[in-house]
Amino acid sequence: MKLNQVIAIEKGTKSRSLQELTEAHHNLQKTTLLAGISRTYRPKDEEGEQLPPESTRVQLRAEEVIATTTESLTKLFDVVASKDWANCVAKADIVVDGTVLLAQVPATYLLFLEKQLVDIYTFIKKLPELDTSEVWTFDASTDCWATEPVQTVKTKKIPRNHVKAQATDKHPAQVEVYYEDVVVGNWRTIKYSGALPARRVNELLNRVEKLQEAVKFAREEANGQEITEQKVGAAFLNYLFH
Known part of the structure; x- marks a missing residue:
């Protein structure tokens, strides 16, 4: 199994396990499901009225609920453990234009970078640009752009x-x-401006797009690595409910 396959099923496993745990919790609060009774009637004498026996079967057994809940949680614990163990070794290089920018970056950090670059792209996209109807030159004395x-x-x-x-x-x-x-x-x-030339903004956008692509490729590579499935849930939960 690959890491990306474990990641793909993790969300569903968590959701299903939470649903089953919640259902088990609610059912155990229904005392009528846990209770049973058996009653038989015997008249005082042979001429007395005969009444049929009454019984209510126990519909829910706490130990059985614990067993099924343990089974559900074991699957969840194993899936998350497999992912987290794999994340310790899942790494890949971030390569831009054939150059390794960062080497052997953990998959979790690649995911962090990917999310950050979305915000950085938005930031760069909104950078103010110089008015294109004017001719601007950089004025070192004011550290600004200036017109003639x-x-x-x-x-x-x-x-x-x-x-x-x-x-x-x-x-x-x-x-x-x-x-x-x-x-x-x-x-x-003379007009002055602290904005940026359009070519500078476009250059930054081009760089961030290259980084986004490189980080995505690296994450796919890291998440495509083969993993060792972990079976730790049973030992943990068997101790708890033994």
Whole structure:
């Protein structure tokens, strides 16, 4: 038998054993199943009323329940023992691009790595990326990415007077006020960002995907090793219920 076969049946064995143990526990609480009776009637004299005997059979025997429960638990103990004993020796290399990244990694740790890499992939996938509409260069002085400086003008609205009609002896001048945008200065703008270039994020995603694949292959290899079936449940449970 291979380790992956034991792992495949472990869950079902645990579930079935728990169900049988729970059922046995509940049945043993039903005192009526454990009780029996036998009654016969004898009248005082020969002319008295004759009544048929009464009896109730014992439907459940605690020792029999212990025996069947022990049998069920023994299977569970043996399956889990076979898996755990095998996990002590089930190991494989994590190989990426032909290079051994980690050698002889235990199967249990490979499973841990596999789960961790799922979370790490999600983390990398959500890393902020630089706005692709801008051109960015790394600025060592600020330890950030920066755009080229962009010059923009600052304007201010200056009121101007427009004489619509000159003043006369009888009427004052008709003046209309309007505003003119006048350049008063220049802005020099540089944008900074602590985000990452898309190529960097893609590079990290590629690496984590390679690791996920390598760890999965290693786990399959480790779990494919032949195991020695352990028979330890009987000794443990026979001592307990002897």
